[in-house]
């Protein structure tokens with residue numbers, strides 16, 4: 001039996017030499033346009049939720065903006081609403097930086113160092129770190145994300161940032177740029193993340209300067225994307241690591257599998273269990289109002305609407321993705337009785 005550095009017994013594994021087969025079904029892609037329109041119309045009037053307020057500029061956005069995009073692994077991207085409206089990627093960056101770090105360091109090292117288990121606590125919890133002897137727990141909470149960003153290749157902070165920006169741009173299939181206003185606003189309001197960085201350092205979980213790691217993390221959260229970009233980025237993880245629009249192999253198929261498993265258990269903050277129970281596909285949300293949901297082997301949905309529930313997830317985004325997951329048969333846990341019987 002092996003143990004990860006969070007002190008937990010890891011589940012037994014003994015299948016490295018077994019060739020992995022993949023079975024994911026097909027996507028009814030001829031219905032995507034019609035279903036996107038249906039979901040957009042159905043949830044446009046929902047006005048529940050609040051804008052994020054703890055990063056000052058995020059509280060000043062237009063609350064009605066609503067976009068849903070879907071990219072099929074075949075490379076066609078569909079969209080309805082404000083699909084080219086730009087917003088900062090925020091926490092959604094965590095899953096793509098994690099994928100780059102898995103690619104760089106491999107399954108075992110990253111599993112051991114960052115972990116994969118849900119904390120059950122808010123994304124910026126200090127208590128979660130303390131309760132787990134300084135272990136960051138998983139890459140989708142801020143402590144784990146800061147530790148993950150620190151593992152990006154590059155000898156200097158500038159090189160690491162360049163690798164983050166280039167890596168995320170390869171997922172999107174276009175050069176992503178920094179939203180300076182968001183970066184400055186968040187840099188002035190990120191004392192808690194700096195505290196998390198120092199706490200990790202005190203436990204020996206960061207090698208370098210914690211302020212550099214937090215600064216790169218703040219920059220990665222401030223990269224601008226659109227719902228269209230999120231759909232393409234997610235579809236790259238649905239497509240064995242090949243960006244379906246550019247054809248570039250961004251990460252390996254194994255990295256996609258590991259990333260999506262971690263996202264499934266941790267992607268919707270402390271509502272991740274509810275999400276998997278109701279919607280049934282790996283998804284990651286961010287406090288600016290974006291959500292990306294990935295159906296392995298089929299495609300991905302990028303949704304944006306800035307009003308959030310109490311955990312920080314876009315209200316309309318969750319509804320739209322739930323609708324599409326059901327109507328397109330994306331739920332990983334759903335089955336029907338064998339028709340040959």
Ligand code: GLU
Pocket residue numbers: 090091092123124142186193218221285286287288312
């Ligand atoms: N940059 C935000 C933070 O670190 C991201 C939060 C989020 O989207 O969950 O607080």
